[in-house]
Structures are given as structure tokens and as C-alpha cells.
Amino acid sequence: MSYVVGLLLTLGLLIVIHEYGHYRVARACGVKVLRFSVGFGRVVWRWQRQPGGTEFVVCALPLGGYVRMLDEREGEVDPHELARAFNRQSLARRAAIVAAGPLANLALAALLFAAAYWAGMQEPKALFGAPQPDSIAARAGLRSGDWVQAVGEGDGQWRDLRSMTDLMWRLTQAALQREKLALRVSDRDGRGARTLELDLGTLEPREVDADLARRIGLGPPFAEPLIGAVKAGGPADRAGLAQGDRVLAIDGAAVADSSVLRERIRAGVRGAQPVLQHWLVERGGRSVTLDVVPRVDAAASAPYGRIDAMIGAPAAQVTVRYGPLEGLVRGFERTWDTSAFTLKMLGRMLVGEASLKNLSGPISIADYAGQSVRQGPVRFIEFLAIVSVSLGVLNLLPLPMLDGGHLMYYIFEGATGRPVSDLWLERLQRGGIALLLTMMSVALYNDVARLLGLH
Numbered sequence: 001m002s003y004v005v006g007l008l009l010t011l012g013l014l015i016v017i018h019e020y021g022h023y024r025v026a027r028a029c030g031v032k033v034l035r036f037s038v039g040f041g042r043v044v045w046r047w048q049r050q051p052g053g054t055e056f057v058v059c060a061l062p063l064g065g066y067v068r069m070l071d072e073r074e075g076e077v078d079p080h081e082l083a084r085a086f087n088r089q090s091l092a093r094r095a096a097i098v099a100a101g102p103l104a105n106l107a108l109a110a111l112l113f114a115a116a117y118w119a120g121m122q123e124p125k126a127l128f129g130a131p132q133p134d135s136i137a138a139r140a141g142l143r144s145g146d147w148v149q150a151v152g153e154g155d156g157q158w159r160d161l162r163s164m165t166d167l168m169w170r171l172t173q174a175a176l177q178r179e180k181l182a183l184r185v186s187d188r189d190g191r192g193a194r195t196l197e198l199d200l201g202t203l204e205p206r207e208v209d210a211d212l213a214r215r216i217g218l219g220p221p222f223a224e225p226l227i228g229a230v231k232a233g234g235p236a237d238r239a240g241l242a243q244g245d246r247v248l249a250i251d252g253a254a255v256a257d258s259s260v261l262r263e264r265i266r267a268g269v270r271g272a273q274p275v276l277q278h279w280l281v282e283r284g285g286r287s288v289t290l291d292v293v294p295r296v297d298a299a300a301s302a303p304y305g306r307i308d309a310m311i312g313a314p315a316a317q318v319t320v321r322y323g324p325l326e327g328l329v330r331g332f333e334r335t336w337d338t339s340a341f342t343l344k345m346l347g348r349m350l351v352g353e354a355s356l357k358n359l360s361g362p363i364s365i366a367d368y369a370g371q372s373v374r375q376g377p378v379r380f381i382e383f384l385a386i387v388s389v390s391l392g393v394l395n396l397l398p399l400p401m402l403d404g405g406h407l408m409y410y411i412f413e414g415a416t417g418r419p420v421s422d423l424w425l426e427r428l429q430r431g432g433i434a435l436l437l438t439m440m441s442v443a444l445y446n447d448v449a450r451l452l453g454l455h
Contacts, residue, residue, distance in 0.1 A: 009380075012038065014105060014388050015065040018395070021104025022067040022097060023054075029093040032070040032084040040064060069097075091414055098406045105392030106335055112385035114331030119378045120321035123163035127188050127222040127316050129259035135217020136203075140196045144256035145188045145222055152182030152195075162320045164221060168213065169337070175200045175208045175216075176344060188222060188316075205348050221315035223258040227281075228310025236309035239292040245281040252278070258312025268294035268305030275305075331385075338389045346397070400425075400432025 015038050026033050039059030048055045069086040070077055077085050086094065130144035131137035150158045151170045161167050174181040178201045186193045198216065207215050227245040230236045247255045250264045268275050279290045294305030322330050398408040405428070409420045420428075 010384060010387055011062050013384065014108070014391055015039075015062070017104050017108045017388070018101045018391060019065045019067050021100035021102075024104075025100035026067065026069055026086070026097045029089060029097060030084055031086050031089060031093075031097065032081060033067055034070060035066075035068040037068070038062065038065045040066075091410055095407060095410045098403050098410070099396075102392040102395040102403055105388045105395070106339065109338075109385040109388040109392065110328075110331045110335040112331070112381050112388065113334045114328045116378050116382045116385065117320065117322040117327035117330050118324065119381075120319045121378050121382065122317050123165050123320050124221045125316040125318045126161050126164045126167045129219030129222045129257040131219050132214075132217040136198055136200065136215075137217035137219075140183075140198050141194075142183075142185070142196060142218070144219065144260065146185045147188050147190065148183050148185050149190075149193075150184040152184070153179075158184060163318050165320075171198075171200070171216065172208060172212060173337075173341065174198075175203050175212060176205055176341075176348070178203065178205070208345075219257070220259050223312040223315050225255045225258050225261040225311075226313045228312070230310075231308035234308025235293055235295050236307040239279070239290050239307075240288075241279075241281070241290060241292065241307070241309060242283065245283050245288075247279060247281050248287065249280040250277050262311055265294055265307055265311070266304040268292075269296050269303050272296055272298060272303050335385070335389055338386065339393050342390060342393045346393075399435060400428040401436055402432070405432060 019036060019038065023033055023036050033054045035055045035057060037057045037059055039062040041059045041061040043057045044060055045058040046055060047057075068074075070081060070084055071086045072082075073087055082088055086097070089097075126148040128137075128142060128144070128146055128148070131142045148161060148167050150160050151167065152158050153170070153174070159170070161170075171181065181198045181200055183196045183198060184193060185196055200216070203215060225247040227236065227241050227247065228243055230241055230243055247261050249255055250261075253264075255261050255264065264277070268277050274293050274296055277292045277294070279292050281288050281290060292307060294307050296303050297306045321327075395402050396404040396407070398404045409425075413419045
């Protein structure tokens with residue numbers, strides 16, 4: 001249910017804001033607005049303040065909306081209302097009306113990001129578990145329990161990090177540029193500061209996707225190797241493990257964090273047979289040695305070990321909160337950064353330098369919306385802001401059928417002194433429809449592939 005609620009709230013709010021941008025600027029320019037529609041198809045709700053005024057409607061298919069204005073190209077216009085027709089407006093006014101929708105989405109995103117920063121967001125601390133062996137992170141010298149506190153970029157400036165989210169954003173940008181990224185790290189208590197350098201130039205731009213952290217070799221957020229709830233009668237219970245035990249070593253090899261502990265447990269099989277493991281755990285301030293025999297889980301393609309107990313303490317969280325002015329500035333900065341990143345990714349996908357797997361469709365949006373609703377209002381506000389940026393940027397692309405396509409026509413008209421011919425308008429419209437349908441098909445395929453575990 002949360003998926004449906006989240007999707008409807010997301011689409012409803014962002015469509016209304018987008019169309020209201022067109023509506024408000026059209027009214028300010030003296031253009032008569034005939035209809036303000038949320039959705040397409042059969043009208044399910046209608047309201048009109050007075051005869052001849054704007055008709056506000058909600059339609060059955062809530063996947064978009066439109067503002068219909070008085071226009072001689074779409075029907076006859078009474079002579080006394082010609083001055084209020086869209087096509088009779090100056091080039092600057094027409095461009096302003098068209099651009100107002102996407103700009104309204106970008107302005108909304110900035111305010112939503114600011115609201116999330118004012119309220120404060122719980123995010124994972126930039127504290128990592130053990131990196132994957134022989135990975136970019138491991139070669140750079142990153143160790144289990146390292147806390148990344150700042151990044152150094154090409155301008156020589158160090159930028160403090162507030163959370164894992166900040167770090168992943170910087171990593172993504174550096175990977176797209178194939179740059180090296182300096183990290184200032186310490187242990188998890190803030191001691192022993194040192195500087196590392198991640199060589200992200202070895203990554204191809206098409207590898208910058210949802211698996212970027214894994215490609216770099218970054219471990220999961222650091223969590224203590226603690227035993228949680230133990231299932232009665234399971235391998236952990238039979239071995240004498242108890243909730244709260246801290247695992248120090250397995251077969252003489254130190255266990256640095258919960259991710260290493262999980263790997264050792266999973267590796268506790270040989271072929272399809274369990275392997276006896278000697279565990280050293282800390283319990284109540286003293287060391288205890290236990291013999292643990294994982295059970296074999298053969299449900300996957302390769303059998304692995306399990307002990308039927310919860311593993312690891314919750315990852316450390318930090319509250320990211322800004323003051324009124326700083327939060328507003330940060331909201332606009334993040335909107336700008338996210339817009340630039342979106343355009344950069346689209347450009348790289350267009351020339352084949354980034355994977356088309358990054359395109360998402362309505363199924364993914366519904367999934368993320370539902371997850372953010374369950375995580376609380378602040379997360380949902382942040383999600384709304386991200387989708388609002390995407391909607392604003394997408395509509396500014398110079399593609400026929402989109403607002404950016406109309407702006408492209410106006411640029412041509414301003415440069416040549418004449419509008420685009422009807423013949424070329426028809427050709428461009430057909431090409432634009434074909435391109436949009438292709439993008440939607442790829443996005444829908446990616447959604448289904450993610451659901452089936454193919455991506």
C-alpha cells in the first residue's frame with residue numbers, strides 16, 4: 001500500500017507544481033488558460049470558478065498533465081480575445097511560459113532539499129568495513145573501521161563530509177571524470193588521521209552505476225562483529241553462542257567487523273559439507289573459545305554456511321542538519337549539483353560511455369517512493385526533491401514533445417526571424433515521439449530486470 005500511496009503523492013505533487021508554473025506565468029503574461037489538467041484521459045473531477053474561466057480537472061491516468069491555453073493554431077479565437085492568445089505573444093513571453101514548468105520543479109526541489117536539511121536527516125556515518133581484497137579501496141590502504149572525514153578534489157581544497165551520502169556523491173562525480181580522489185581518514189574514534197588516494201581513473205564511465213561502491217571495493221558501513229538474536233536449536237545455539245558475544249577471531253584469523261564475520265560464516269562449508277570452526281569470542285569481559293559448525297544452505301547456486309543468528313550491530317548513524325540560511329543555500333547547491341550530474345549521465349548514456357541500466361521507470365519510482373514513505377517524512381521529502389530535479393531536467397532537454405523542444409524552436413525563431421515550418425515541426429514531433437518511446441521502453445525493461453534480479 002505504501003508503494004501506491006508514495007507513487008500517487010509523488011506524481012500528484014510534482015505534476016501540479018510543474019503545470020502551475022506554466023499556468024502562473026501564462027496568467028502573468030495575460031494569456032487566457034482554458035484548462036489546467038492533472039492526468040490524461042477520462043475526466044474524473046472538474047471545477048470552474050465562473051463560466052469562461054479556467055477549467056481545473058483531474059483525469060483517470062495520472063502520468064502527466066497539461067495546461068491548455070487560448071491559441072489560434074488549435075481553434076478559432078474571438079477577435080476581442082486575440083490579444084490573450086498564446087501564439088500572439090512575444091517570443092520572450094512564450095519562452096518564459098514554456099520554461100516556467102521545469103523551473104518550478106527545480107525551485108521546488110531546492111526548497112524540499114532545504115526542508116530536509118532543516119528537519120535533519122539520519123544518514124550512515126562514513127565509516128567502512130573491510131574493503132574487498134585487491135580492489136581500488138584496498139590498494140589505496142583503506143582498512144576496516146576507517147572513518148572518512150573529508151575529501152580533497154582537483155582544486156586543492158578539502159571538503160568535510162557529514163555522512164556516507166556525501167562521500168558517495170563525491171565518489172560518483174570523481175568516477176565520472178576519471179579523477180583521483182584524496183581521502184582524509186582516521187580510526188572510528190577520530191584518532192590516527194592519515195591521507196589516502198583512490199585512483200578512480202581505472203573505472204570506465206559506464207561502470208558508474210548503482211554498483212559503484214562495490215566496483216571501488218568499499219566495504220559495507222562498519223558494524224561491530226556482535227552476535228544478535230540466536231535461533232533456538234540452530235548451529236549458533238548448539239555451539240553455545242549468546243546474544244551480545246563479540247567475535248574476536250575464527251580459526252586464529254582476526255575478525256575486524258560484521259562483514260568479515262559474515263564472510264567467514266558463509267565460507268564454513270567445503271563442497272556441500274560443513275566445516276568445524278574454532279571461534280574466539282568476548283563475553284562479559286572474558287574470552288571464550290567455542291566450536292561452531294555452520295549448517296549448509298544449498299538454496300543458492302553455490303552452497304554456503306549459516307549459523308541461524310543475527311550478525312552485527314546497527315551501523316553508526318549521524319544527524320545531518322543545517323540552519324535556516326545554510327540549509328537554503330545547501331538546498332540550491334544540491335539542486336544544481338544533481339541537475340548537472342543528471343545531464344552529464346544522460347550525455348554519457350547517449351554516446352555510450354555510461355550504462356543504460358541507470359534509466360529508471362515508474363516501477364522503480366513506485367518502489368523508491370514506498371521505501372521512502374516507510375522511512376519517514378524527511379526521507380520522503382528528499383525523494384520528492386530528487387524526482388522533482390529529474391522531472392525538471394528531463395523537460396528541459398531539447399526534444400520535441402518536451403518543454404525543451406519548444407524552447408529549441410524559439411531559439412531558432414529568434415536566430416532566423418521566422419518560426420519552424422509546419423513540415424519540420426511534424427518531422428521533429430515524430431522523431432521526438434519515437435525517441436521518448438525508446439527511452440520509456442528501456443526504463444521499463446530496466447525496472448523489470450531489477451525485479452527479476454537480472455541487473
